[in-house]
Amino acid sequence: MAMVDVEDESNWASVFQDCFPDSWRDRADLAAYLAELSSLGVEQLGREQERLADERASILEQTRHLAFANYHTFIRTADCTERIYRDFGRVEAAVSRLLDKLPALGQRCRSFAKEAEQMSASRRMNTLTLNRHTEILEILEIPQLMDTCVRNAYYDQALELAAYVRRLDKKHAALPVIRGLVREVAESTQLMLLQLLQQLRSDGQLSSCLRAVGYLRRMDALDEAELRVKFLQARGAWLRAALDAVPDAEPYAHISKSAEACRVHLFDIVTQYRAIFSEQRRTGAAPQRADVLHGWVLSEVCELVEVLERDLRRGAGARLDSLAAQCMYLGLSFSRVGVDFRGRLAAALAQAAAEAFGSAAREAAAHFQQDMSGYAPVAAPLVPGARAAPTDPPGTLAPPATLLDFPPLGRFLNHILAAFNDLRLCCPLALAQCVTADLHHALCHVTAQLLAFHRAEDSAFSNGERRVFVRMCRVYARDMLPFLDRCLQILFPAQQIALVLGVPASQVLNSEGLGRVDAERLLEPLGFLPPEDEGSPSNVGGAESSDAVSASAPPRDAAVESRSEDTDDPARATRREDSRETENLLWRPEP
Numbered sequence: 001m002a003m004v005d006v007e008d009e010s011n012w013a014s015v016f017q018d019c020f021p022d023s024w025r026d027r028a029d030l031a032a033y034l035a036e037l038s039s040l041g042v043e044q045l046g047r048e049q050e051r052l053a054d055e056r057a058s059i060l061e062q063t064r065h066l067a068f069a070n071y072h073t074f075i076r077t078a079d080c081t082e083r084i085y086r087d088f089g090r091v092e093a094a095v096s097r098l099l100d101k102l103p104a105l106g107q108r109c110r111s112f113a114k115e116a117e118q119m120s121a122s123r124r125m126n127t128l129t130l131n132r133h134t135e136i137l138e139i140l141e142i143p144q145l146m147d148t149c150v151r152n153a154y155y156d157q158a159l160e161l162a163a164y165v166r167r168l169d170k171k172h173a174a175l176p177v178i179r180g181l182v183r184e185v186a187e188s189t190q191l192m193l194l195q196l197l198q199q200l201r202s203d204g205q206l207s208s209c210l211r212a213v214g215y216l217r218r219m220d221a222l223d224e225a226e227l228r229v230k231f232l233q234a235r236g237a238w239l240r241a242a243l244d245a246v247p248d249a250e251p252y253a254h255i256s257k258s259a260e261a262c263r264v265h266l267f268d269i270v271t272q273y274r275a276i277f278s279e280q281r282r283t284g285a286a287p288q289r290a291d292v293l294h295g296w297v298l299s300e301v302c303e304l305v306e307v308l309e310r311d312l313r314r315g316a317g318a319r320l321d322s323l324a325a326q327c328m329y330l331g332l333s334f335s336r337v338g339v340d341f342r343g344r345l346a347a348a349l350a351q352a353a354a355e356a357f358g359s360a361a362r363e364a365a366a367h368f369q370q371d372m373s374g375y376a377p378v379a380a381p382l383v384p385g386a387r388a389a390p391t392d393p394p395g396t397l398a399p400p401a402t403l404l405d406f407p408p409l410g411r412f413l414n415h416i417l418a419a420f421n422d423l424r425l426c427c428p429l430a431l432a433q434c435v436t437a438d439l440h441h442a443l444c445h446v447t448a449q450l451l452a453f454h455r456a457e458d459s460a461f462s463n464g465e466r467r468v469f470v471r472m473c474r475v476y477a478r479d480m481l482p483f484l485d486r487c488l489q490i491l492f493p494a495q496q497i498a499l500v501l502g503v504p505a506s507q508v509l510n511s512e513g514l515g516r517v518d519a520e521r522l523l524e525p526l527g528f529l530p531p532e533d534e535g536s537p538s539n540v541g542g543a544e545s546s547d548a549v550s551a552s553a554p555p556r557d558a559a560v561e562s563r564s565e566d567t568d569d570p571a572r573a574t575r576r577e578d579s580r581e582t583e584n585l586l587w588r589p590e591p
Contacts, residue, residue, distance in 0.1 A: 139168070139177075139181065140181070142161055142164070143181060143184035143185055145161060146158055146161045146165075146185050150192045150195065155215050158188070158192055159215070159218050159219065161185070162185060162189055165181060165182055165185045166182075168181070168182075189219065189221070192215075192219070193216070193219065193221055196216055196219075197234050198234075200213075200230075200235060201234045201235075201241075202238060203238065206275060209231075209235075209276060210275070210276055213231060225292075228277060228292050228293075229292060232269075232273065232293070232296040235269045235272070236296065236299075236300060238265075239262070239266065239269065242265055243258050243261055243262065243307075246258050246261060248311075251312075251314040252311070252323065254307075255307065255311040255323065255327075258304065259308075259326055259327060259330050262304050263333055263334075266297065266300060270297065273293055294339065297334070297339045301339050301341045302341075305341060305344050305345065308327065308348055309351075312352040320352060320353055320356070320422075320425060320426045321425035321426050323349070324426050327342075327349070328342055346428065350430050350431055353423055353427065354431050354434045354438075356419075356423070357422070357435055360415060360416075360418065360419035360422070361415075361419060361438040361441065363415060364415030364419070365412075367411060367412065367415060368408055368411070368412040368445070368446055369449050371407065371408035371412075372408050372453050375407070375408050375453070377457075377461070377465045377472060378465065378468060397486070397490070399417065400475070400479035400480060402475045402479050403475060405472075405475070406475060406476075409446075409472065409475065409476055409480055413480060413483075416442070416484065420487055423491065424491060427491055429492060429496060429497055429500055431492075432492040432497060432514050432515045433514055435488070435492070436492075436516065436517075439484065439488070439517070440522070443481070446476070447522050447523070447525050447526065448525070450472075450473055453469075454469065457469075473526055477519065477523050477526065481519045481522065481523075482517075485516060485519070489515060489516070491515070492514075492515035494515065497515060
């Protein structure tokens with residue numbers, strides 16, 4: 001059989017070649033027909049195609065005749081089949097809906113049974129409730145009564161009701177009515193707690209604070225440590241409200257009134273705290289109480305210091321001496337409660353004084369630059385008595401009179417002396433370095449302006465103008481710089497700085513940038529100045545100075561040369577006239 005199958009498959013492959021489908025291999029009729037076909041002769045095989053065509057046409061004709069003869073039957077069969085299909089679909093859908101609704105129906109039946117049982121139990125409970133209506137009504141009215149007592153400040157009665165509800169909760173905690181009752185009473189208790197804390201946030205006296213803290217202790221809502229913290233927080237909120245009510249339009253008035261209010265109110269709060277929690281000393285909790293009080297007072301003082309620093313930045317440093325005295329007194333007062341914050345105040349005040357002096361020094365340098373932009377080095381008229389006296393002896397605070405001949409230098413010194421006078425009122429030794437640096441920076445600016453003026457105007461100078469400008473630079477070098485150096489030494493004595501630093505005074509005097517003016521470094525850019533005549537006196541500010549004589553009475557050729565230049569440059573002539581008419585009296589440092 002296997003050989004026949006293999007042979008048949010080879011015959012099929014040779015006959016059909018590549019178009020023989022695999023699905024035909026299992027068809028018995030095809031295998032029989034191929035076997036029959038293989039037994040035919042050549043003539044029969046030639047007529048086989050015609051026979052198959054005739055047979056196919058006959059079968060088609062019979063099928064057509066059968067369809068024409070029985071088409072009514074076919075139509076009725078199709079209609080019946082369609083109706084049966086639709087009926088079966090409806091039946092299947094109805095069965096599906098029934099199956100879907102059966103679980104819900106069962107659940108509803110079970111729910112109905114439970115509801116019936118509950119209704120029966122509720123009926124029995126309602127009967128029992130009706131019998132005890134009076135007692136239940138009294139219990140149910142407790143939350144309303146509690147709320148009324150709290151809102152009308154009947155705290156004793158409210159505490160009694162709360163204690164009664166707590167006893168009910170211990171006995172009947174499983175009952176829903178009791179749980180709801182406890183919840184409503186707890187809300188009223190929370191409202192009472194807020195009201196008592198709000199009383200502590202108001203301007204209350206010691207008696208009211210004692211009463212409020214007593215109620216808080218009876219409520220047992222806070223332990224002793226939390227009660228102390230809440231008390232300080234509430235009183236701190238009242239203190240901040242009092243400080244916020246101080247007008248802050250004027251910085252000095254704001255910080256003064258804030259310091260006074262803080263001193264008065266904070267001491268009241270500390271007194272109240274110690275009176276209320278004094279019994280803790282006997283229970284051994286005094287260290288903890290002191291720590292809480294000390295930390296809270298320290299935080300409030302830090303906020304006050306921040307307000308002071310903010311107001312100093314806003315401009316309260318104009319009266320720094322009065323402000324420093326008031327704040328230092330405040331810090332000394334707080335030392336009685338263990339919070340002496342004068343050390344931090346000193347840093348803030350010193351910073352404000354340093355910023356004020358630095359701003360004044362920069363302003364003086366800016367004014368000097370403006371003055372030099374319109375300055376003409378012409379000889380100023382001799383001021384009676386200005387050069388009659390010899391140079392001031394060392395150690396004096398009288399400004400050099402020679403600066404009257406040079407208005408830009410005089411105005412610059414006026415600004416610096418005004419800054420020194422303001423600084424003298426509040427001048428800690430810690431400012432020595434920064435004040436010296438600010439002054440040195442301003443003097444460097446002055447030196448740079450003199451050098452820039454020389455470079456810009458040297459080619460247009462006449463002989464007299466050049467001599468006047470040279471004398472101006474020498475007065476700056478010999479008179480103004482040593483005078484400013486003496487002022488610095490008086491503001492920051494080397495002996496005191498050495499005592500604070502623990503070094504010899506000579507080391508402080510020789511150190512750079514610590515209460516001394518580095519004249520050599522400042523005058524280094526002015527190397528263009530010609531050397532002095534050997535016969536000229538060393539003090540250029542004296543009455544017999546050759547430079548002063550030449551500056552006050554220029555030679556004739558210089559005057560003629562000046563007049564000729566005036567006619568050529570009207571703007572330059574106008575600038576000289578303004579310079580001649582500008583005189584400024586120097587401020588004298590206060591002793």
